[in-house]
Amino acid sequence: MRLRARYVLAGGLELVADGVVEVDDGGVVVGVGRYTGGVAADLGNVVLMPQxxxxxxxxxxxxxxxxxxxxxxxxxxxxxxxxxxxxxxxxxxxxxxxxxxxxxxxxxxxxxxxxxxxxxxxxxxxxxxxxxxxxxxxxxxxxxxxxxxxxxxxxxxxxxxxxxxxxxxxxxxxxxxxxxxxxxxxxxxxxxxxxxxxxxxxxxxxxxxxxxxxxxxxxxxxxxxxxxxxxxxxxxxxxxxxxxxxxxxxxxxxxxxxxxxxxxxxxxxxxxxxxxxxxxxxxxxxxxxxxxxxxxxxRCVPPIEPGHRLRAIAVAAPYAGEKVLKFLVKRAAHTDLVAFVEGSSIEPPPS
CATH class of the missing domain: 3.20.20.140 (Metal-dependent hydrolases)
Incomplete structure (x- = not known):
């Protein structure tokens, strides 16, 4: 399964614009990079980041x-x-x-x-x-x-x-x-x-x-x-x-x-x-x-990188500008949380 997002915070929180994360049948990440085409589940205008x-x-x-x-x-x-x-x-x-x-x-x-x-x-x-x-x-x-x-x-x-x-x-x-x-x-x-x-x-x-x-x-x-x-x-x-x-x-x-x-x-x-x-x-x-x-x-919540099970959250991306990390630290709130991603499962946050 391939997941596409406007931004992915991969590894040590390196920003990948128009990113894609590929996971295997067990939900383990096998690849992270820029989207270059092909079938992918598009998460939309979000930042995919570790929980x-x-x-x-x-x-x-x-x-x-x-x-x-x-x-x-x-x-x-x-x-x-x-x-x-x-x-x-x-x-x-x-x-x-x-x-x-x-x-x-x-x-x-x-x-x-x-x-x-x-x-x-x-x-x-x-x-x-x-x-x-x-x-x-x-x-x-x-x-x-x-x-x-x-x-x-x-x-x-x-x-x-x-x-x-x-x-x-x-x-x-x-x-x-x-x-x-x-x-x-x-x-x-x-x-x-x-x-x-x-x-x-x-x-x-x-x-x-x-x-x-x-x-x-x-x-x-x-x-x-x-x-x-x-x-x-x-x-x-x-x-x-x-x-x-x-x-x-x-x-x-x-x-x-x-x-x-x-x-x-x-x-x-x-x-x-x-x-x-x-x-x-x-x-x-x-x-x-x-x-x-x-x-x-x-050993709490692995980074988004190959070899680790994907445990991520999809957070609404900044509504303007490109300062993604500053947005997440200074402005984001739980109300911006769109989904939890556990392996290949995508679930909404608790109501």
């Missing part, structure tokens, strides 16, 4: 939607934050599954094909709900000071736990993640050193207060995730994204109770913040944070 990756999202805390009137630690700090009490009761009563379905459906509507999810409880239910809506889920179950029966774990911050416990987590689990230097208190307590040298976390989230010297301590093998909207709101500053680019950071939307889990909104915010801060941050870099760098770091 989006949400690099960090808490989905269960939708139970306290817009409860943002308290200090961050009182809201989300383990173990006494408001969300822990509310979400635990929700799960104990079995009322979390309907909420998860609603959140997963909304995430899919935004074009999300993969998400790195923090689950305070019920990680298996979280994973199942997202997968039912076509979202590949890398879920981290919160450890709560114990040893949950789930392959990936997270701790809210390594300063909450004794070093020996952190070492045991590293030894027992496939993937380990933690928030790092989200607040000044945790940064001053040395959370980066604990995260790197004791917990040896695979995924480091936030990094708001890190200095250039501290950024230099992070090995390239680690996955780092920034959450600009949540950080700007809760702590009044954003992670030093230009200093992190060599690590190929991912872009996350963080707490659903605070932010809609919409990567388009996150890209627009980061684009505007970068301009205001005088950062040299290219549109290709921002879009990579929400797409192809997810594949490089976590």
């Amino acid at each position: 989006l990756v949400n690099g960090h999202v808490h989905v269960l805390d939708a139970a306290i939607l817009d409860r943002d009137d308290m200090y961050i630690d009182d809201l989300v700090g383990w173990p006494h934050g408001v969300k822990y009490h509310v979400v635990r009761r929700l799960v104990e009563r079995g009322r979390h599954t309907a909420l998860l379905e609603k959140v997963a459906r909304r995430m899919r509507r935004y074009g999300v094909g993969c998400a790195l999810v923090y689950a305070e409880y019920a990680a298996g239910d979280v994973e199942a709900a997202l997968r039912r809506w076509g979202i590949e889920a890398v879920v981290f179950q919160e450890a709560h000071g114990g040893f949950p029966s789930y392959p990936n774990v997270q701790v809210a911050t390594p300063v909450d736990h004794p070093p020996e416990y952190l070492r045991q987590l590293r030894a027992r689990y496939r993937l380990v993640s933690t928030h790092v230097s989200e607040t000044e208190d945790c940064h001053e307590a040395g959370d980066l050193e604990l995260a790197l040298k004791v917990l040896d976390a695979d995924v480091l989230v936030h990094l708001v207060h890190l200095t250039p010297e501290e950024v230099g301590q992070i090995p390239p093998s680690k996955t780092v995730v920034v959450n600009p909207r949540a950080n700007a709101y809760f702590v009044g500053r954003v992670a030093p994204v230009p200093q992190l680019l060599h690590l190929k950071p991912l872009l996350g939307t963080d707490n659903v109770f605070m932010n809609e889990p919409d990567p388009w909104a996150e890209m627009r915010f980061l684009h505007a913040y970068a301009a205001a801060a005088g950062w040299r941050l290219e549109e290709r870099e921002i879009l990579s944070m929400a797409t192809v760098w997810g594949w490089e770091k976590m």
